Amino acid sequence: MTASKTITEPLISLRICRPSAAFHPGETLEFEYQIDAIEPREIRAVEVSVIWFTEGKGEEDLGVHFFERSRASDVVDGDLRSLQRLACKLPPSPLTYHGTIVKIHWCVRVRLVRRSGRDICADRLFHLLPWRGAHGSG
Amino acid sequence: MARWLRVWEKKRGTRRTGSKLVGTLGEALFSATLFVLGGVSLTTLLVLRALPIEHPFPPGFGFWVMVIVLSSFMLLGGGGVIWTWLNAGTSPERRSALAKRAAAIGPKTMATPQRPELPCIPSDANLTNSPGVKQRYRLPEVQSPAWRLILAIVFCIIWTVSAALLSLMALISFFRGEPEYFLTIFAIPFLAVSGWAIYDMHRQWSLYAGIGPTHVEISDHPLQPGREYWVYVSQSGRVAMKALAVQLVCEECATFRQGTDIRIEQKRVFNRQIDRRTDFRITPDGPLELETRLEIPVDAMHSFQSEHNAINWKLVIYGEAGAWPSFERCFPIIVYPHHDGQQDHHRTADFAQNLPS
Numbered sequence: 238m239t240a241s242k243t244i245t246e247p248l249i250s251l252r253i254c255r256p257s258a259a260f261h262p263g264e265t266l267e268f269e270y271q272i273d274a275i276e277p278r279e280i281r282a283v284e285v286s287v288i289w290f291t292e293g294k295g296e297e298d299l300g301v302h303f304f305e306r307s308r309a310s311d312v313v314d315g316d317l318r319s320l321q322r323l324a325c326k327l328p329p330s331p332l333t334y335h336g337t338i339v340k341i342h343w344c345v346r347v348r349l350v351r352r353s354g355r356d357i358c359a360d361r362l363f364h365l366l367p368w369r370g371a372h373g374s375g
Numbered sequence: 376m377a378r379w380l381r382v383w384e385k386k387r388g389t390r391r392t393g394s395k396l397v398g399t400l401g402e403a404l405f406s407a408t409l410f411v412l413g414g415v416s417l418t419t420l421l422v423l424r425a426l427p428i429e430h431p432f433p434p435g436f437g438f439w440v441m442v443i444v445l446s447s448f449m450l451l452g453g454g455g456v457i458w459t460w461l462n463a464g465t466s467p468e469r470r471s472a473l474a475k476r477a478a479a480i481g482p483k484t485m486a487t488p489q490r491p492e493l494p495c496i497p498s499d500a501n502l503t504n505s506p507g508v509k510q511r512y513r514l515p516e517v518q519s520p521a522w523r524l525i526l527a528i529v530f531c532i533i534w535t536v537s538a539a540l541l542s543l544m545a546l547i548s549f550f551r552g553e554p555e556y557f558l559t560i561f562a563i564p565f566l567a568v569s570g571w572a573i574y575d576m577h578r579q580w581s582l583y584a585g586i587g588p589t590h591v592e593i594s595d596h597p598l599q600p601g602r603e604y605w606v607y608v609s610q611s612g613r614v615a616m617k618a619l620a621v622q623l624v625c626e627e628c629a630t631f632r633q634g635t636d637i638r639i640e641q642k643r644v645f646n647r648q649i650d651r652r653t654d655f656r657i658t659p660d661g662p663l664e665l666e667t668r669l670e671i672p673v674d675a676m677h678s679f680q681s682e683h684n685a686i687n688w689k690l691v692i693y694g695e696a697g698a699w700p701s702f703e704r705c706f707p708i709i710v711y712p713h714h715d716g717q718q719d720h721h722r723t724a725d726f727a728q729n730l731p732s
Contacts, residue, residue, distance in 0.1 A: 262712060284466055284468060284469060286468040286472070288468055288471075289495075291681060291683070291684045293627075293629055293684070294629040294631055294640055295628075295629030295630050295631045295640075295683040295684045296630060296631050296632065296682075296683040296684075297683075298681035298682050298683050298684055299467055299471055300471065300475075300494065300495065300681070301468050301471040301472045301475060302494075304468055304469065304471075304472035306469065328494055329493050329494075329712055330493045330494050330495055330496050330677060330679075330712050331494065331495040331496075331677070331679050331681075332676065332677060332712055334676050334679070334686070336627050336642075336644055336676070336686070337627055337642050337644050338627050338629045338640060338642045339627040339628075339629055339679075339684045339685075339686060341679070346468060348466050348468065350464075350466070354396060354464075355395075356466065367600070367677075367712050367713040368712075368713045369673070369713065
């Protein structure tokens with residue numbers, strides 16, 4: 238008979254409030270997240286960010302458009318696990334791009350900073366697409 | 376093997392197999408050791424120098440070399456400890472956000488920005504500060520042929536003089552009856568490179584003197600996808616041309632580390648010929664002048680610049696002359712996204728047909 242030890246990892250539920258996950262510059266990105274399977278006292282902080290990052294042949298570049306760090310002392314009951322809904326207006330650039338050696342992705346990232354020191358991340362990709370139309374001569 | 380015990384770790388995409396904590400501790404320990412080693416050694420050196428005892432080998436120039444080396448150990452070690460301490464326990468997003476906030480509170484110029492602020496899109500200030508004759512702006516060239524010629528001349532002079540001196544010394548040794556065989560063998564590749572440098576200088580001179588400068592002007596800037604512009608090209612010189620083509624080019628540029636080297640890779644992802652003239656003659660009195668329509672593709676990606684990656688648009692003038700080597704001259708342009716995000720708020724983005732697969 239073998240004894241197994243179950244290690245429960247904290248859960249981060251992250252959802253972008255638009256099924257297509259496609260946005261245009263200037264539009265508002267709304268998303269919500271909830272944390273579960275962890276005791277409130279084990280959470281040092283929760284960092285929520287809207288970032289773009291590059292992928293491909295070159296070194297990875299990362300840019301932060303929106304960043305919010307919450308600690309237990311920032312909320313009334315000291316519990317950072319409850320459902321949070323956030324929104325931010327998206328910038329005009331850089332747009333999502335799928336090139337040959339350079340790719341640009343956008344994502345919402347929720348990082349759970351634990352007191353034990355190990356972080357846990359949840360990412361949800363979305364697309365920042367250009368407006369179409371408006372042809373003319375320059 | 377336990378995760379924290381691994382000596383060699385691997386990088387799998389953005390994830391590393393090793394322990395982050397062990398890595399941070401190792402980095403801090405290495406920097407601290409370097410700092411202590413430098414500090415103790417420097418103190419010992421200075422105390423020995425200050426003591427009134429007779430040194431069997433009094434340090435001269437070497438003393439100051441030791442001071443510089445040991446001070447650099449202390450600086451590198453101390454800096455490493457501070458850097459590790461600042462980075463420990465801080466996520467990359469938080470670091471980036473702090474850096475962005477710090478940049479935002481930095482000193483700003485008094486001038487009012489003319490263009491909307493577009494993150495990661497390079498400024499076009501250097502492309503719109505020169506008015507054109509036929510069109511609104513005259514575009515600067517990426518690398519002027521004059522600079523390339525000056526570099527070729529300087530390199531050719533330095534290398535040829537060095538090669539001539541080495542060859543002369545080798546010849547003298549033969550005339551004296553004490554031949555320097557090693558020097559002779561060493562001088563042969565020097566002479567070969569010198570021959571190539573003379574050829575390259577002649578080629579650059581031919582391109583500069585025979586083909587002459589290229590001027591490119593554009594009706595508006597920055598450019599937007601789906602829009603049309605007028606481009607004026609003037610090519611002067613004294614040459615019979617086989618062909619001259621105007622191309623709209625987009626290149627992706629990635630900078631990465633390979634071992635200790637930093638490499639740059641460029642990939643041409645879009646190349647459209649917008650005009651081409653064949654079999655004509657350029658004289659000093661009659662430069663080639665052509666005016667052509669330029670359309671930026673409606674699905675074009677905007678120009679992009681980050682620390683290690685870039686998407687660059689440019690107009691390339693490619694020429695083939697009868698007796699001269701072919702040449703390519705590049706004129707950068709900036710492409711903006713379709714709109715600045717402040718317009719067309721009535722549109723809905725709830726469609727996914729344009730999503731890349």
